[in-house]
Amino acid sequence: MRDSTRTFSLYACIVATGLLVACGPSARQNPGGGDDDDDGSSTCPRCSEDKFAVIDCEGNAVQCPPEQACNAGKCMNACEAAEKNHSSVGCDYIAVDMDAADGPPRDACFTVFVANTSPGQVHINVEWNGLQLNLAQYAKLPTGQGQSLGYAPYDPVLGLAPGKVAILFLAYAPAGGPLMGNVTCPVPAAIGTDAQIAGNGFGKAFRITTDLPVVAYQMLPYGGGRAAATGASLLIPTSAWGTNYIAVSAYDPPPGAQPPIQFATGPSYNIVAKEDDTHVTMRPNQAIIGGGGLMAGTANQPYSFTLQKNQYAQITQANGLSGSPISADKPIGVFGGHQIMSIDRCCGDHGEQMLTPVKALGSEYIAAPHADRRAAGEPRIYRIYGAVDETNLEYDPPGVGPPKVNQGAMVEIRTAAPFRVRSQGDTHPFAMFTYMSGAGDMGEGGQGDADFVRLVPPKQFLYHYVFFTDPTYPFTTLTVVRKTKNGVFEDVTLDCLAGPVTGWQPVGTDGEFEIAFVKTVDHFQGMNGCNNGVRTMDSKGQFGVWVWGWGSEDTNTGWVSYGYPAGEGVLPINDVVILSEHPEDAIFGHNRPHSAAPTTPLAPVEPSAPWLAPPWSPFDR
Incomplete structure (x- = not known):
């Protein structure tokens, strides 16, 4: 049941100031994307960077048993430790087959990659709509690379070996749209048309659980160059979910803008629950059209619905809702x-990213783009979304972008060089994304296509990453950012390289951050001993990693790309809460009407407390 006292106190805080503020104690300082003993301090005993050993006061490492991991300087059940460590490593994930345009993405091959980051065999379970999926049939182990890629069987009894990846073929409907047809799965998939819904409505998500920690990613559609319009995302485990978010779609086109291609379609947003009777409220900055069991909603007024376990609500419409606050109990x-975004030039690509809660957003980011796709280079595109009014933006180098962003507002920045941006502190967090523009017309190379990737704040950088790069793509690059530790840049190692990562360039002028781009695959050929598949990166200092893959015209895989953060911490690093709820919730709880699938919502009632009647000026901006 909702804590109405907390809701009313927050409302009172906002009314008293007339602005959105951070209520509560100062933000927790807990770097490293894990428990508070992994930051390189002298605290002992402490956990190793990979969380699988305890380091005593003499610096000796004692390995945890295969079924355990470290948290707070001691070994415990590995899944329990992962839950406490608040990172992208976990044992419980939910994947959503998101909305996609008619043609390659719609009802196409939907997959989840599960990478075993643990020292023991991992056993995977997948549930959909109350059904346990037969992973002996629908999970495969990738073998080989590129055009020689094969699929070995997965043994549910034996499980997934350490450092290996299983591809879960979850959904595919053998029906193509009128534009370019569909993208089939190379092996049978578990679910047909019911896994994906078109437009607004309620759908059923896939619940993926493991007995040891893993990292998971979803991709729609799977298939590399054959896919033509791919989006992918790092999945955040349910242990790191929150109750307060800023909605951000892949790319809301500027008002009145004409997309470069005619079949570019709408931004989409998916909200999914892990528990029954989850009450969600959104304050949309545009009117919600409704449909599929979701009621229509008025702009800048609270909009509520209820979700059950493993159920999601989907909103897809031409008028984007990015910047709108979302809260839940x-x-x-x-x-x-x-569905299909188009940025600047031909052509279009599906896009999707799982978002982190407001409490995990940073007040500082490094603009870390994809590597050059072509020799001439190109300006990079970034968008910043504000969480708090009067958020001042300071850039290094200076003058890169606008000096300020407000709550719910967006600023777009285009520049060729990486940069650093920060606000006045943890009371003013913001979200930041980077984009890939379209690849251009036939004959221009077809390198990649429109895409977007969420940037990770340096406070959520990790020391150790295990991640997966898709072997169906002819080009794979890693964007790597490191920060100084005690005034020194620590080496960053990639398991397939003979030595540490090289080619570092400074970001800005203050000497605190450096960036490097590592090409691991070029025209399906591995580079410097590397290739696609499971990769591991480590350092004694915190660093961030982003995976990018794309196709090209000369490999017959043009106009397609994907990207995601390789991993991250999802620690609470600020105390900001963006109120999206109706003020009467503080008094009446959930007796107010709201959408609840599959029933039609009740008609609105008149507020019984006149001082809480519309327009509720604290939110009417």
């Missing part, structure tokens, strides 16, 4: 995407 997962 139980933890939720939130995705932002686009």
Whole structure:
């Protein structure tokens, strides 16, 4: 049941100031994306960077048993430790087959990659609509690379070996649209048309659980160059979910803008629950059209619905809702995407990213783009979304972008060089994304296509990453950012390289951050001993990693790309809460009407407390 005292106190805080503020104690300082003993301090005993050993006061490492991991300087059940460590490593994930345009993405091959980051065999379970999926049939182990890629069987009894990846073929409907047809799965998939819904409505998500920690990613559609319009996302485990978010889609086109291609379609948003009777409220900055069991909603007024376990609500419409606050009384997962987005030039690509809660947003980011796709280079595109009014933006180098962003507002920045941006502190967090523009017309190379990737704040950087790069793509690059530790840049290692990562360039002028781009695959050929598949990166200092893959015209895989953060911490690093709820919730709880699938919502009632009647000026901006 909702804590109405907390809701009313927050409302009173906002009314007293007339602005959105951070209520409560100062933000927790807990770097490293894990428990508070992994930051390189002298605290002992402490956990190793990979969380699988305890380091005593003499610096000796004692390995945890295979079924355990470290938290707070001691070994414990590995899944329990992962839950406490608040990172992208976990044992419980929910994947959503997001909305996609008619043609390659719609009802196409939907997959989830599960990478075993643990030292023991991992056993995977997948549930959909109350059904346990037969993973002996629908999970495969990738073998080989590129055009020689094969699929070995997965043994549910034996499980997934350490450092290996299983591809879960979850959904595919053998029906193509009128534009370019569909993208089939190379092996049978578990579910047909019911896994994906078109437009607004309620749908059923896939619940993926493991007995040891893993990292998981979803991709729609799977298939590399054959896919033509792919989006992918790092999945955030349910243990790191929150109750307060900012909605951000893949790319909301500027008002009145004409997309470069005619069949570019709408931004989409998915909100999913892990528990029954999860009450969600959104304050949309545009009117919600409604449909599929979701009621229509008025702009800048609270909009509510209820979700059951493993159920999601999907909103897809031409008028984007990015910047709108979302809150819930139980933890939720939130995705932002686009059916087919088109940025600047031909052509278009599906997009999707899972978002982190407001409490995990940073007040500082490094603009870390994809590597150059072509020799001439190109300006990079970034968008910043504000969480708090009067958020001042300071850039290094200076003058890169606008000096300020307000709550719910967006600023777009285009520049060729990486940069650093920060606000006045943890009371003013913001979200930041980077984009890939379209690849251009036939004959221009077809390198990649429109895409977007969420940037990770340096406070959520990790020391250790295990991640997966898709072997069906001819080009794979890693964007790597490191920060100084005690005034020194620590080496960053990639398991397939003979030595540490090289080619570092400074970001800005203050000497605190450096960036490097590592090409691991070029025209399906591995580079410097590397290739696609499971990769591991480590350092004694915190660093961030982003995976990018794309196709090209000369490999017959043009106009397609994907990207995601390789991993991250999802620690609470600020105390900001963006109120999206109706003020009467503080008094009446959930007796107010709201959408609840599959029933039609009741008609609105008149407020019984006249001082809470519309327009509720604290929110009417």
